[in-house]
Amino acid sequence: MALTIFLIMIAFIIIMQASIPFLLKKTLAFGVTIPEGYTDNKTVTAYKKVYSAINILLGIFALLGFAIWANQRALSEERIVLIGLSIQFGFLLICMVLYLYFHAKITRLKRSQNWGANLKQVRIADLAIRSKDEMLPTALYALPIMITIGLIAYTATQYGNMPDLIPTHWGPNGQPDAFSEKTPFSVVALLLILLVIQGMMLGIHVLTKRSGIKLNAAKSKTSQIQQLSFRKYTSWFLFMTSFLITILFGFLQLVTIHDGLGNEVIMLAFPLGFLFVILIATAVYAFKVGQGGSRIDVLVEEESAPGVTDVDDDQYWKAGVFYVNKNDPSIFVEKRFGVGWTINFGHPVGYLVLFVPILLIIAISLFL
Template identity: 45%
Template sequence: MIILLFAFIILFITVLQAFTPKFLKPTEAFGIYVPDQYTLEPTIVRLKKRYTGVVLMSGLIALAGYLFWALTQNPVEETLVLLGVGVQFVTLFISIGYYFIMHVRVKKLKKEQGWLTGKNEVRVVDVQFQQKLHLLPRVMFIIPMIVTVSLIIYTYMKYPEIPDMIPTHWGLSGQPDAFSEKTYFISIALPLMLLVLQGMFLMMSEGMKFSGARINPANKKTSLTQQLAFRKYTSWFALFISVSMTLMFGYFHLQTIHPEIGSAWITFSIPVTFLVAVFLAVAIYAVKVGQSGSRIKVDDSSPSLEDKVAIDEDRYWKGGMFYFNKEDPSIMVEKRFGVGWTLNFAHPVSWIVLIVPLLLIFGITFLL
């Protein structure tokens, strides 16, 4: 069962990374802005296919090697898990490394062919964009946080009944394999960590409201419609993850107060179910929505304007992945490679948003 679980994770990561170029806007290739007239340039099409082939093949070879080793050597559980995680990192490193190779090639191609020569760079702004957004209301993300706070209150009410040794880690078999002596902090550590994660999803939803829209001047209506849809579906996706985490963490926490509700099978199956559900949600989100809603079909399209292109912001994207723009008030921006959002690292608040939750999570984990 453990082998199948890790095989599924490795296969999912491989396929998602390999086909990432297909989920992106046509006007972005390996972190480089591509004007509409060059999106079907043969070299770009060839590089995308090559990236998919290399990443897919290397991932499948790594998966086959892992399965062969696991089935022939009969390793212990700890070694099986350790190598399984290692293979996941290897597939990620291969895809990221090959991405940077493709990034350099597209950047060079853009310069050699002069894609922006003679073009008018314009920025399209919709002053009513925020009013047109259909994001989930803030309260939808606050409700799971209220549930978590209620769990903390309930824990303190039941504190005398909690066992003296509290499980803090569960093995893949579903049995607890690490314990900490009961204290008031240890007893609520899991809900506190959950509260931090829920707060991150709330900030993500709020950040989308104030993130500037990158509207394509060559196809304004389509681009605007896709941008609005992308943020709406991202909001639903974030809520799904937040609620799913609340259910999973909530069960594990209640199990420490009421051990009788737990069993090894349930303890094992809940994280697996959560993992499969999240992976399926990510797959649906990537395939149906795509980055910036690029895979959402729009019937009403505006005519292409051959002499106008979007503002070239390549200089703000370091390696096509990390965004630094002091002039942009947005804290969150859409990724250029991958589906989702990243931070504007030139904005001081972005570092607070990034570092504070990480410090809180690491601090809680360290004190367990």
């Protein structure tokens, strides 16, 4: 079962990584701003195709090699997990190296050909667009938190009936494979981790809701529709993820309290179902919406405004991945390579959002 899970995950990563260049706005390529009039440059298009082709070929080789090699040997699940994780991280590392290579190539191409020198850089601001924002209300994100608090209260009432050893980790087969002695802390540790995750999701939602809405200077009406759709679907996807994680962790907590609640089939099916739903939802979100709503169909026919392009802010993007701008009040900004949001590392709050939840989860785990 572990082998099947990792093969599915590796295949998913291959598909997503190979597709990323074509899920972005046309004005972005490998973390570099492409001015209006150069978005269909043949060299840039060729780089995208080469990146995707290399990813697919290497991915298929790794996928088939792992499957054939694992089937020819009687490997333990721990060994399969270790090798599967190594292949995933190794493949992602190769993808990053390829990305940096093409990022450098396009940066040099842009400079050598002086793209956009004859265009006026314009930043569009629409003060009324906030009233049209359809992101989910913040209060809705409190619902999973309330469920978790309720589970903590219920756990307290059932403390005397709980087993002496509390599961702290579950293997690929859905069965617990690590335990901790029962204490008032260990029985709610899983729920405390869940609260940290939910708090992080809530924080991300609040900060993305406050982030700037960047419109395309050449196609302001089209980009407005796409931006609003992107923000709406992103908030739904984030809430769905938070709710699904709550269901999974809540189920594991209830099984810990009531030992006979989940048989082997249910314990295997529940985490697998969670994984498949998350993967499918992620793929639908990425291919339906695209970065910044670039794949949203817009019925409004709009021709590009002549002689203008967006403000080139490549200087704030380190390697086209890390955004560092102290003058930008937005804590979260749209990614340049990938679908979703990234942190403004020029703002101190960004570091708190990134590192505090991680440190809290590590601290809870160490006290078990």
